[in-house]
Amino acid sequence: MTHPTQSPTDSGNLAAELTEVILAVDGVVEVYPAKPLWKTAVGAVLNSLGAVAEPSPVTVRDTDTGPEIHARIAVSGDHSTPDVTRSVAAAVRRHVEPAAATVRITVARITAG
Amino acid sequence: MSSTNNRLECGRSLEELSEYLDTGEISDPGHVAACPECQAALDSIGRLATLEAELRDQEITEAGSGSDDWMQSILNNLRLELRPGRDIPLQPEHPGDVLVETEGAILALIRSVTDAVPGATTGRCRLLGDVSEPGAAITVDAQVAVFFGEPIAAVAEDVRTEIAAVLERQTELNIAAINVTVVDVLTQPEPPAQEGNQ
Numbered sequence: 001m002t003h004p005t006q007s008p009t010d011s012g013n014l015a016a017e018l019t020e021v022i023l024a025v026d027g028v029v030e031v032y033p034a035k036p037l038w039k040t041a042v043g044a045v046l047n048s049l050g051a052v053a054e055p056s057p058v059t060v061r062d063t064d065t066g067p068e069i070h071a072r073i074a075v076s077g078d079h080s081t082p083d084v085t086r087s088v089a090a091a092v093r094r095h096v097e098p099a100a101a102t103v104r105i106t107v108a109r110i111t112a113g
Numbered sequence: 114m115s116s117t118n119n120r121l122e123c124g125r126s127l128e129e130l131s132e133y134l135d136t137g138e139i140s141d142p143g144h145v146a147a148c149p150e151c152q153a154a155l156d157s158i159g160r161l162a163t164l165e166a167e168l169r170d171q172e173i174t175e176a177g178s179g180s181d182d183w184m185q186s187i188l189n190n191l192r193l194e195l196r197p198g199r200d201i202p203l204q205p206e207h208p209g210d211v212l213v214e215t216e217g218a219i220l221a222l223i224r225s226v227t228d229a230v231p232g233a234t235t236g237r238c239r240l241l242g243d244v245s246e247p248g249a250a251i252t253v254d255a256q257v258a259v260f261f262g263e264p265i266a267a268v269a270e271d272v273r274t275e276i277a278a279v280l281e282r283q284t285e286l287n288i289a290a291i292n293v294t295v296v297d298v299l300t301q302p303e304p305p306a307q308e309g310n311q
Contacts, residue, residue: 032149074149077222081283082203085212093207103207107214108149108197110283112156112225 014067014096015058021095022058022071025088027079032072032108034059066100073105077113121150122196127188130154134162150195153221157191160228190237194220201244203285216244219284226275227255232263233272236296242289250289253280258297269293 019031034057059070069092075081089103120126123144130151133139145151161184198216205212220238227235236256243249253276259268273291280288 030149033147072149074152077225077279077283081214082212082285085203085214086206089205089207089210089212093210102209102211104211105213106200107203107212107218109153109218110214110222112222112229113279 015060018060018069018071018092018095019057021091022073022088025084025091027076027081027084028073028088029076029111030074030109031057032074033057034070034072034106063102066102067096068102068104069096070104071106072108074109074111075107077111081107081110121154121192123148123150125151125154127154127158127191131158131162134159149215150197150217153217154191154195157195157221157224160225160234161187161191164234187236194224194238199245201284201286202247204247214284216240219280219286222279222283223253223255223276226279227257227272230268230271230275232260232268233257234260234299240286244286247285248287251286252289253291254294255292256294256296258299259295261298261300265295265298269295 022028022031057071059068061068071088071092073085073088075084085105085107088105092103092105093101125139125145125148129139130145133142133145134155139145145155194217196217198220200213201216201219203212203214219240223238224235227233227238234257236258238256239254240251241254242251244251255272255276257269257272259265270293273293276291276293277288280286
């Protein structure tokens, strides 16, 4: 079992880089916030005040065994979603090498082809 | 377009999104742009609104076709289908990676291809079986309305074929059966060019 530790600065930079990496994969049309702000209590308060902070599109957590990376994406229906998703995971892994990352990709939407 | 208790998990209602389509105004457009459920809802509501306008133009509602009930039924199903739902696994290339599609993404995709079949519009769609278990046998249960005058059996077969094709391309589900049930018949909207020809 690993015990995640937060390193906001490094993880934030990496998350921003990974967003660009993922968007560059052919067939990816959107990267959504991996941890929707509106699902948290703080997010609900901010929403009610009309002051929603910009969430990071990709979540990066540093762990003892390497970064855990999570992204939610939309894929174009003109492409094979399974193939695009595997390409995204491979692109993320290449970007963080030589670190041994754990990658989670969630396809939240497939646009009409 | 009326609805009650049609809120998505993110808190936005189908009414709010419908109004956003009409006016371009919503309290938090940034959320809508970053929310896959809202975007899928906008797609579905947009298609539904077009169909509803075409039907109303022909005074179908006044003729007692029951289209209002049909529309409300679709809205009720939309709220359920637009939830993220279960995770549907994809085979990773690297051990330990977790690649998934949400059930909501697949149901929205099925709805979009079914609505694109000439003569049909989607009522509801469900994936029956353990979609989170790779290789598990899955049954697709789709309910559609067919426009009056269209060959019902042929339209149903077209719907089944389109669903099979999109699931083959966009998922790794083991589809055991696709059940298409025609649950209503709607009067076919007239093409705009045929003015005055009922």
